[in-house]
Amino acid sequence: MSELVIGIDLGGTNIKGALIDTGGNIVSKQEIPTMANGGPGIVAGRISGMIDELGRRAADSGNNVAGVGIGIPGQPDKVKGEVVFAPNLHWHHVPLLSLLNLKKDLPVYLDNDANVAALGEQWRGAGRGALNMIMVTIGTGIGGGLILDGRLYSGTTGTAGEVGHTVIDPQGPQCSCGRRGCLETLTSATAMVRMAKEAIDRGRVTALFREENLEARDIVIAANAGDDVAREIIEQAAYYLGIGLANLINLFNPDTIVIGGGVSKAGPILFDPLCRTVVEWSLEAPCKAVKIVPAELGNNAGCIGAGALVLQS
């Protein structure tokens, strides 16, 4: 009999769960729709059902479950076991732990999904062996997770790592958070699509013109096919991302920065100008100490990291 942990990745669309061994290997997996429209009670019931099912699978193979980690798309209150705020689920102050109604002797740990993904990449992904690792996830917005001196750092009230809301240019574009020139407005998937639309509005000739529901990956594909406008957009995004990462390098002196999210799959067309900008805008000593790498675990980072939460606690 060996110890296993359960990692749950609660997303706006799906709940993913996995039974994970102490080496970070996925023993068994499950994925079901979140049904967030049903409200917190329904979602909690679905999570607890998944935990029961994964617990049964552990027992069937003669193993014990040491605890459950849950990554949530928002801000947790770890002491109260509450979800303070989760915009994608429309949750405010949801007492998730008590709603789950699990056995009293089964420890459950909550954390923000960006933190949990960082833990996953550090345990079994692109940040294996890193002591000081920053994970930057570039999607619709930009999220961040911090591993410092080998441990997840989440700050005083659990909100640390808001890399997307560091201001790079106070005269920059308006951000959804109400401020201007946040990194998120300059280099996220959303920002790249906005830049493409602005270029089209200015009458630039580009293959992007024909796209109806333009996405960041269309811009990457067009750039790789030689489209000038698409290339300029990626270079511009890489430039601002490079300044954002240089700021993180100067502040944290990390050994590893892991870039996750859809945009991280762009390859050299993004990473080459990105690395040039980082070298130009960061201080020499911490720049030499860091490597910048794409994430490795993809959709599994959440479950594996949630499992790591249990082992780290």
Added chain:
Amino acid sequence: MSELVIGIDLGGTNIKGALIDTGGNIVSKQEIPTMANGGPGIVAGRISGMIDELGRRAADSGNNVAGVGIGIPGQPDKVKGEVVFAPNLHWHHVPLLSLLNLKKDLPVYLDNDANVAALGEQWRGAGRGALNMIMVTIGTGIGGGLILDGRLYSGTTGTAGEVGHTVIDPQGPQCSCGRRGCLETLTSATAMVRMAKEAIDRGRVTALFREENLEARDIVIAANAGDDVAREIIEQAAYYLGIGLANLINLFNPDTIVIGGGVSKAGPILFDPLCRTVVEWSLEAPCKAVKIVPAELGNNAGCIGAGALVLQS
């Protein structure tokens, strides 16, 4: 007999040393000129003489010295006991620990002076009781020290906390580090003096016009006396400092930010606009969790923090 520690604050002009008890109280103090022009051997000899003298004083009062902490104005290699780079001393790769030639059983710990000052303020100053504290020291440049989860965080190679070299405006003024728009170019004492000279060059009417060797404190005095140009300069510096601190708040979710250095003595004329900008530019949850306070220990922060290095190690 009780345990004492020795804290040394090595500066470009003076070496300060103190015998400190385990409660962080200064039992005995000494200050001598650094004589940096004499080279590393001379400076190391002066430090080791001071350590001997403070050790004698400890023995005379029947106490034991548990170890020595040294804050250096540059980048240490803690493993090798080396000063990698200290611009004010013109030192490159100085093997300080072996030059000191101390008794083998006396542990010695090196760290950067900004980190050491942060430790001092957390132990006995404005950051008492803080778990996640950032110290920002505003002088000729801008330094930073990070206490995270109750411990000094110095990064992978000891250079973490370069708050002054986070870029706030990529189109901003040229920085001594070679980049543009670093916080240091927008809000340090040097930046304030530059802004005053620019205003005078533009023909603005100001009391500052008469000053020959203009310093930041002249600008603070003039602003408090009602000088419009001086007030605008302080407000401009507070605005950029506020954005810089908001970025730190969003990234670190600290409970305390301690502002040190000469400029921190400006009082409400700086802190009022600073706090307004911080509220405007930081995210609500981490903004509510943080207090921003002026440093309390002044020139003693270095010695007390260097003593804390010993106890923390």
